[in-house]
């Protein structure tokens with residue numbers, strides 16, 4: 001008898017949990033969940049229909065013109081397609097304000113996210129461009145939220161493999177939805 005879509009989905013989830021058991025929880029989160037999360041963050045930013053994005057340009061807050069499908073680096077204002085080529089990645093990455101691999105800040109989105117579109121130059125070569133990132137966070141979310149994220153970094157959050165698999169599946173659904181909404185706009 002053919003499986004229903006729900007049964008298929010449940011089996012897929014079971015297989016993913018089985019695979020996840022082959023790795024330490026932290027390794028699984030970083031290798032299999034974080035990449036989907038980061039791609040989703042960029043895709044959702046790129047799918048945003050607003051024609052301007054707030055960014056720091058030359059050390060000052062500015063409104064930067066963009067189109068659907070493009071991300072704006074929050075710390076320098078560079079505009080580029082959300083998705084790079086498959087070889088060597090793209091110009092735009094997802095940079096964390098609190099640069100930490102700790103679970104408490106790696107995936108946080110509510111009430112204030114800890115990760116935004118950032119160009120490779122700012123994210124990697126400038127080590128996150130911290131001064132500009134802090135200016136941007138203060139202008140967009142306020143000092144209280146910066147303080148809250150900094151406290152969060154020191155909190156211990158531990159996810160189970162089941163939770164991480166569910167997060168990965170949910171991020172994938174949001175990523176697909178963002179990509180589809182960009183295609184509709186073409």
Ligand SMILES: [Zn+2]
Pocket residue numbers: 073074075076077078118119120121122123
């Ligand atoms: Zn940049």
